Amino acid sequence: MSLSIWYNGEIRDIASTGIHPLAQGLHYGTGVFEGIRAYANPDGAAVFRLRDHLDRMQLGCEALGIRFSIAEFEAATLAVLRANKHRDAYIRPLSIYARGGLGLDVEVLGEDALVASMPWKPHLGSERVRLTHSPFRRNTRLAIPPLKLCGAYVNSILAKREATSRGFGEALFTDVDGQVVECTGENVFMVKDGRVIAVEHPDALPGITRATVIELAGAESRPVSLQELQDADEIFLTGTSAEIAQVGWLDARELGANPVSLELRRLYQRVVTGQDATRSGWLTPY
Structure with a gap:
């Protein structure tokens, strides 16, 4: 075509x-x-x-x-x-x-x-994502600013290849102190006791889908350690391509039901497809 x-x-x-x-x-x-x-x-x-x-x-x-x-x-x-x-x-x-x-x-x-x-489909698919903690580190902002600079994405490709070689669908970056940064092409959220928390890290891309979900969910934005993420009730990833992707596994741990992330996913779809009049300012018709 x-x-x-x-x-x-x-x-x-x-x-x-x-x-x-x-x-x-x-x-x-x-x-x-x-x-x-x-x-x-x-x-x-x-x-x-x-x-x-x-x-x-x-x-x-x-x-x-x-x-x-x-x-x-x-x-x-x-x-x-x-x-x-x-x-x-x-x-x-x-x-x-x-x-x-x-x-x-x-x-x-x-x-x-x-x-x-x-034409496009969410690049992580519609099934629950198998996520693994990557041995690679994210580019630090002190070396490369966290923006969509072409060469910086070699870092993502290396981590993604390593993860898929082990049977996972996506890789999770942490820093040297064990704080969660982001995934190869998505920001990270967790849900604990019904509260939605957006992972915040200065080396992570300032995601536009992330900002959207924070506003829609009234989410708290703060640093999250890998240990805390491993104890989450739900984990989901956000990005323009991935939209809102549910995490079904983090390494060997299988997560349970995802009621909060599923509801946010439905709400997000209503917003992007113009079915929520209160968010029409985010849409540019053509």
């Missing part, structure tokens, strides 16, 4: 675009991306929290010195969705250093920018 993408200011067929094999971003991961979702709703379709995602992308571009226009990427996102006639879709904006050589002085380089949309 042919897809249209927005590429350097115009809608083009994806087959007609390409990246130079010596693009700096290809070799060093010097780029910034976002993951955004659009959902069909009773009135058509809308993008969920588009401006919040682009605000975060702007922070990543500022960190790397990449020029970025929120207004341009917002318009490009809606144009791509219309061109592809997508209603339920995943949206991938990307800006990378692509022209000017392989040196590390990025100020002299030129950028390529694109926005793509594609």
Whole structure:
């Protein structure tokens, strides 16, 4: 199936675009991306929290010195969705250093920018997730800021590969002090005695789905140790792609029923599909 993408200011067929094999971003991961979702709703379709995602992308571009226009990427996102006639879709904006050589002085380089949309299903699936404590550490914020910088996600891929080699579906990062950070592509929540707690850690991505669930659930945000997480009644993960994913196992421990996370999952679906009028401000129709 042919897809249209927005590429350097115009809608083009994806087959007609390409990246130079010596693009700096290809070799060093010097780029910034976002993951955004659009959902069909009773009135058509809308993008969920588009401006919040682009605000975060702007922070990543500022960190790397990449020029970025929120207004341009917002318009490009809606144009791509219309061109592809997508209603339920995943949206991938990307800006990378692509022209000017392989040196590390990025100020002299030129950028390529694109926005793509594609059909999507939650990447952790609809079943309960098998989660394992990873031997890998999360990138520390003192080395790489916790934003969606392309090269930083090698850290996630290494941890995910190690986890899946042992039969698990996702990996959990902790720091050297045993505090929970996040998973390879999701933030972490726990439920204890009916209370919803969002794991807070300075090395974790400031998740937009995380912020959504905190508001919907009235959740407390605070640091959580691995030992405390292991004693939780429920564990669930949040992310744009994963949405709200229930954890069924943490290493050898099988968790029981997940009534709180299931109810939050239903509420989240009502919000993103425009069935909750009180949250309509999070939706950008197209």
